[in-house]
Amino acid sequence: MKTFVIISVIILNTISVGAGLAYQLENVTLEDWAVPWQQDWAYSALDHFVTKGYLPGHSYRERPITEKEFAEAVELIIKNIPPTRWDKLDRYYLSRLSELFNIPIPETDSSLHPKTSGYIPGYLLVGEDQGFKYHIGGSLGGGGMLTRKDSKKDTWFAELGLYGGVALGERIVLHDQIRVRRVFKDAPGPYDFPAEMLTASQDWAGFLPAIEQAYANMDFKYFTLELGRDQLLWGPGYRSALLISLNQPSLDFFRLRTHFGRISFESFVSAIDPPSDTYLSGHRISFRITDRASLSASEVIIFAEQGLLLQYFNPIIPYYVLQWNQKDQDNILWSLDGEYRPFDGLRVYGEFLIDDFQYESNPPGAPNKLGLTVGGQYLPSFLPGLDLRLEYSRVNRYTYTHIFERNRYLNRDRCIGFWMGPDADQLYAELSYFFAPWLQPSLYYDRQRKGEGRITETWQEGIDADGLPFPSGIVQTTDAFGVTFSGEPMLWRMDYYLGLRLEKTRNLGNVAGVNQKLLKLYAMLRFNL
Numbered sequence: 001m002k003t004f005v006i007i008s009v010i011i012l013n014t015i016s017v018g019a020g021l022a023y024q025l026e027n028v029t030l031e032d033w034a035v036p037w038q039q040d041w042a043y044s045a046l047d048h049f050v051t052k053g054y055l056p057g058h059s060y061r062e063r064p065i066t067e068k069e070f071a072e073a074v075e076l077i078i079k080n081i082p083p084t085r086w087d088k089l090d091r092y093y094l095s096r097l098s099e100l101f102n103i104p105i106p107e108t109d110s111s112l113h114p115k116t117s118g119y120i121p122g123y124l125l126v127g128e129d130q131g132f133k134y135h136i137g138g139s140l141g142g143g144g145m146l147t148r149k150d151s152k153k154d155t156w157f158a159e160l161g162l163y164g165g166v167a168l169g170e171r172i173v174l175h176d177q178i179r180v181r182r183v184f185k186d187a188p189g190p191y192d193f194p195a196e197m198l199t200a201s202q203d204w205a206g207f208l209p210a211i212e213q214a215y216a217n218m219d220f221k222y223f224t225l226e227l228g229r230d231q232l233l234w235g236p237g238y239r240s241a242l243l244i245s246l247n248q249p250s251l252d253f254f255r256l257r258t259h260f261g262r263i264s265f266e267s268f269v270s271a272i273d274p275p276s277d278t279y280l281s282g283h284r285i286s287f288r289i290t291d292r293a294s295l296s297a298s299e300v301i302i303f304a305e306q307g308l309l310l311q312y313f314n315p316i317i318p319y320y321v322l323q324w325n326q327k328d329q330d331n332i333l334w335s336l337d338g339e340y341r342p343f344d345g346l347r348v349y350g351e352f353l354i355d356d357f358q359y360e361s362n363p364p365g366a367p368n369k370l371g372l373t374v375g376g377q378y379l380p381s382f383l384p385g386l387d388l389r390l391e392y393s394r395v396n397r398y399t400y401t402h403i404f405e406r407n408r409y410l411n412r413d414r415c416i417g418f419w420m421g422p423d424a425d426q427l428y429a430e431l432s433y434f435f436a437p438w439l440q441p442s443l444y445y446d447r448q449r450k451g452e453g454r455i456t457e458t459w460q461e462g463i464d465a466d467g468l469p470f471p472s473g474i475v476q477t478t479d480a481f482g483v484t485f486s487g488e489p490m491l492w493r494m495d496y497y498l499g500l501r502l503e504k505t506r507n508l509g510n511v512a513g514v515n516q517k518l519l520k521l522y523a524m525l526r527f528n529l
Helices: 041-052 065-080 090-103 319-325
Strands: 003-011 125-129 132-138 139-148 153-168 174-185 207-219 223-230 252-258 263-272 278-288 295-306 330-345 347-357 369-380 386-395 424-435 440-450 476-487 495-505 517-529
Touching: 041 090, 041 369, 065 090, 174 424, 252 319, 295 319, 319 330
Parallel strands: 003 132, 003 139
Antiparallel strands: 003 153, 125 132, 139 153, 139 517, 153 174, 174 207, 207 223, 223 252, 252 263, 263 278, 278 295, 295 330, 330 347, 347 369, 369 386, 386 424, 424 440, 440 476, 476 495, 495 517
């Protein structure tokens, strides 16, 4: 059995705040410089191949997934899809993934290959010594955000990241990642920072740390165990996840995953907000109904105890039955999500969230705490490289709330589910096109509405929740149009991101008559050393 040792890698980044895709090229985790729900390029590549039908019967709705699963997906595409069917974006994604996971692929157009497009996976040194394989690398860049309104507001900040790991044989992997960011000018808004940094209790001379990953992953024949800290995402949404999203900080958890034919199962137990002895536990089962359709059901519970309850450690026991029998006041949520590919190139999906449903009208007027996401991705075969996305999400008022403050659906004051919280909806449309590795423009429209409901409130008897409009009260409404440009200039180890966002907000802060117009400019340039 081979033993691999991966030496820590130092990355120096100065990063922009953006409204569209933000690249993170060195690994397969989330980079949330501006939009905490956004996927990174590797997961976008998987979505692309699933939608095109290159991975029939596969759906990657529980994330993160292991490097082994990424490698198996690439090998499956290479085995089943002849290179004559690959378009330029297929070749680009496959080249990057094959380079990242060291998988040989058939000869492709050299202009799309990572070595000539400028992309090498962040490595300065790769070698092997006495059975140990190692790599070292990094990057250096710069960027910022300029906001124009009544008075200008500019933001510039730098980031230092460290990551590394050790693979013991082919089944055990240890991984660690830390980032430190320094703001040089005006502090940006809350969603311009990773959740891990926002929840830091203190800074040092303006430096904010974020330990986003620190885990041991053990891969056995029938199941995988993960112990430590990592980011978790459940559901098919592109911009929104309703049950477990990346809006929250990384979780410290014990996670079990297993696959049996067309059925996969996942369970975890996590500590959240450690000083309050609050925990989050969940399990999820997924069915591949056909090669074109899948369905998943999930249940999670937040509970606060002086010590972890072993009953919620049981991965297959229904939490609702336990809570009902013991008359506990823990907070249980469910979700049902699925996706369907009617033909190659089109994928539609949805997620339905249930926090509380009043099957009895006692007490009268109690709210139905529900949420919904529907969306789709279209990759037209007549124009390779074009990607169309449309998604709508809505969460009712009082969803995620709880009568006891300790059981609210929060992880260190960040909503674990939908990033906008309750009493809100979002409509998002995006059109992007892959001209070449160095030029990938996109256009988008983003409409957000936020009512007066907050996750910190509780429903009071006497309020007819069903009679409230949606969104409720004075509604803050934001309409935004944006254009982005990103890519990797050929013959350079460099990637860039440029963005322009024009937004108009009415009733800012849910105050009637307070309106605002903003023009935001984003820029990022990074050199992979």
